[in-house]
Amino acid sequence: MERTFLMIKPDGVQRGLVGEVIRRFEAKGFTLVGLKLMSVSKELAEQHYDVHRDKPFFKGLVDFITSSPVVAMVWEGDGVVAGARTVIGATNPLTADPGTIRGDFGLNIGRNLIHGSDAVETANREINLWFSESELVNWTPAMKPWLE
Ligand code: RTP
Ligand code: MG
DSSP, X not given: OOEEEEEEOHHHHHTTOHHHHHHHHHHXXXXXXXXXXXXXXXXXXXXXXXXXXXXXXXXXXXXXXXXXXXXXXXXXXXXXXXXXXXXXXXXXXXXXXXXSHHHHHOOBTXXXXXXXXXXXXXXXXXXXXXXXXXXXXXXXXXXXXXXX
């Protein structure tokens, strides 16, 4: 089953949007298999955003992600990588569609509330980076047949 890595960034936690964000993925029908509130080290933030290392916003991004706790999550479901990106919305909240998390709550590109893996391979890399195998729970929701 496909899995993705999602992270509620410091702005989402500080603004009290953790429940709202999780509610949206639950309501969509995805399955939560890993969840933790944590402070992020500079090393982990730099590894997570390694692809952006040469971008002008890299240092500000790392400073932001390490500034206050985040909620790291792994979600499971058919097509969950792309599906979660649809629920999240475009990178810039000012152009993200209403009804998406960023469109409804985001303020600007540097404060866009949540990260979602952008491809299946990226998701696998990020899940391994953020979670150990023992922190992930394999389970089948009883309501799953109703969603198929
Ligand atoms: P994410 O990785 O956080 O899920 O976001 P994304 O795929 O939609 O966007 P990406 O291109 O991967 O950029 C990663 C994060 O860097 C910040 N950013 N700031 N100041 C800027 O121009 C700029 N561009 C990107 C955003 O917070 C973005 O989510
Ligand atoms: Mg990205």
